[in-house]
Amino acid sequence: MQAATPAALRELAERAGGEIRTRPAEGEWSVAELIGHFLDAEMVGAVRYRWVLSHDAPELIAYDQDLWVDNLRLRDDPPEEMLCLHEALRRANLRLWAETPVVLRQRYGIHAERGKETFDQLFRTLAGHDRHHLAQARRTLDAVLAH
Numbered sequence: 001m002q003a004a005t006p007a008a009l010r011e012l013a014e015r016a017g018g019e020i021r022t023r024p025a026e027g028e029w030s031v032a033e034l035i036g037h038f039l040d041a042e043m044v045g046a047v048r049y050r051w052v053l054s055h056d057a058p059e060l061i062a063y064d065q066d067l068w069v070d071n072l073r074l075r076d077d078p079p080e081e082m083l084c085l086h087e088a089l090r091r092a093n094l095r096l097w098a099e100t101p102v103v104l105r106q107r108y109g110i111h112a113e114r115g116k117e118t119f120d121q122l123f124r125t126l127a128g129h130d131r132h133h134l135a136q137a138r139r140t141l142d143a144v145l146a147h
Contacts, residue, residue, distance in 0.1 A: 001127040003094060005134065006087045009035055012137050013079050016144070021075050024143035029069060031144070032082075034137045036074025037065060038130070039082045042089045045126050049096060052109045052119045060109040060117065097123055 013020060016031040023030045029037065044063060051058040068074075074082070097105075105120040117125075 001130055002090065002123075005038070005130045006083070006090055008134055009038060009086065009137075010083055012134075012141055013083060016141055019141075019144045020079055022144045024140050028140065029136075030075055031137055031141055032077070032079050033069050033074045034133055034140065035079055035082050035086070036072070036077055037069055038133060039086045039089075040065070040068050040072075040074075041126065041129055042086050042093065045122065046089050046093055048109060048122055049093060049119060052107050052117075052122065053096075053100065053104060055109075057116075058109045060111040062112040093123075 012031055013035060020032045021030050023033075040063075048060050051060065100119065105123075106118050108116050108118040109122075111117045
């Protein structure tokens with residue numbers, strides 16, 4: 001799932017064309033903002049993975065995704081830059097996963113909202129996150145292009 005996400009995001013960005021920054025409705029994210037959210041989640045995941053693998057039971061702070069999208073002005077960032085950075089981080093994170101021995105995937109951190117989470121759980125949760133937000137991005141684009 002995670003290996004396929006970057007290509008799926010590029011396909012959505014290309015399909016969106018000039019409508020990439022258009023929100024389907026007030027309070028909903030545009031395709032550009034969704035791409036930015038994927039990037040934010042990948043950055044947060046990258047840091048969490050490395051904390052968990054390097055420290056004993058580190059604290060994993062939570063973040064408010066809506067604040068990040070709004071306050072970091074993801075709607076205005078160049079989509080190509082966000083896609084390239086996401087792709088690079090995703091490659092690095094997939095490599096880290098592949099090179100981490102199975103026994104070390106049980107190392108854990110303490111998430112501020114969800115409690116104990118292993119590297120394995122964190123990694124698999126991001127795959128579910130991808131699935132959820134790719135479906136959202138497809139619905140968003142369909143709604144925007146239908147108008």
